[in-house]
Amino acid sequence: MRWQKGRRSSNIEDRRGMRLPSKMVGGGIGTIILILTALYFGFDPSVFLQEGTGSTLTTDRPSTGGTPEENELAEFVSVVLADTEDTWHDLFRRAGAQYREPKLVLFSGTVQSACGFAQSATGPFYCPADEKVYLDLSFFEELRRRFAAPGDFAQAYVIAHEVGHHVQTLTGISKKVLEARRQSGKRQANTLLVRQELQADCFAGLWAHHADRTRQIIEEGDIEEALNAANAIGDDRLQMQSKGRVVPDSFTHGSSAQRIGWFKRGLATGSLDACNTFDSD
Numbered sequence: 001m002r003w004q005k006g007r008r009s010s011n012i013e014d015r016r017g018m019r020l021p022s023k024m025v026g027g028g029i030g031t032i033i034l035i036l037t038a039l040y041f042g043f044d045p046s047v048f049l050q051e052g053t054g055s056t057l058t059t060d061r062p063s064t065g066g067t068p069e070e071n072e073l074a075e076f077v078s079v080v081l082a083d084t085e086d087t088w089h090d091l092f093r094r095a096g097a098q099y100r101e102p103k104l105v106l107f108s109g110t111v112q113s114a115c116g117f118a119q120s121a122t123g124p125f126y127c128p129a130d131e132k133v134y135l136d137l138s139f140f141e142e143l144r145r146r147f148a149a150p151g152d153f154a155q156a157y158v159i160a161h162e163v164g165h166h167v168q169t170l171t172g173i174s175k176k177v178l179e180a181r182r183q184s185g186k187r188q189a190n191t192l193l194v195r196q197e198l199q200a201d202c203f204a205g206l207w208a209h210h211a212d213r214t215r216q217i218i219e220e221g222d223i224e225e226a227l228n229a230a231n232a233i234g235d236d237r238l239q240m241q242s243k244g245r246v247v248p249d250s251f252t253h254g255s256s257a258q259r260i261g262w263f264k265r266g267l268a269t270g271s272l273d274a275c276n277t278f279d280s281d
Helices: 029-041 068-094 138-145 152-171 173-182 186-215 222-232 235-243 256-269
Strands: 012-014 103-107 110-113 116-119 125-127 132-136
Touching: 012 068, 068 103, 068 152, 068 186, 103 110, 110 132, 125 152, 132 138, 132 152, 138 152, 152 173, 152 186, 152 222, 173 186, 186 222, 186 256, 222 256
Parallel strands: 012 103, 103 132
Antiparallel strands: 110 116, 125 132
């Protein structure tokens, strides 16, 4: 991915190395607040409920940075975020609306958000309560090592997906999904959640379409990296790896094939209308 000469975003909050009190980690009132916030804003609180150690985050790194390799990766994240800003500003402007930029919080180990406290094991997430994306850079190593999905464009896809959730918040899609889920049975509510996630995948592809058309950021092999990442983190593949069986009714993000398909649709069309996962079979 051609990113080194790209604009850096001013919306990065670097909290790497910050410590949280031990009472905030691994349960307690923070977990209760997180669950209530998750339910209010319409996302699945189970994704945050990882087994905590009950200990503080221990690191000697200053909150303003890390190793040279980590700081280069932070630069990359800043460029990708800036590119999503440019793309979505343009698309909103064409639709006669104004795009409000999200913040992206870099953290290490544990973080406090308006949606509660989360650990690195949660993975990257978007909190609609404060309109911020949260990312521990160690996830990218996990993406490479555990999920066999290396590459800078795979990492960009992850960021663009989370920004897609911000777009859903701004456009009122998230609110409509929340209202529909409240009036639905468990199975239908879960289906709506999956469709919301697949739309974020489509929005990630839509970003790639417009970013490459205007700024020529994509290099040979980049699309394959993104598709490999989408395939690696599909619910069916993850369930098979962890449980040895696939339970579609418990999907939260969609199957590998679904995630690949919707990313490719956004990439091919560059159209918001093409990303209507809710009216698609």
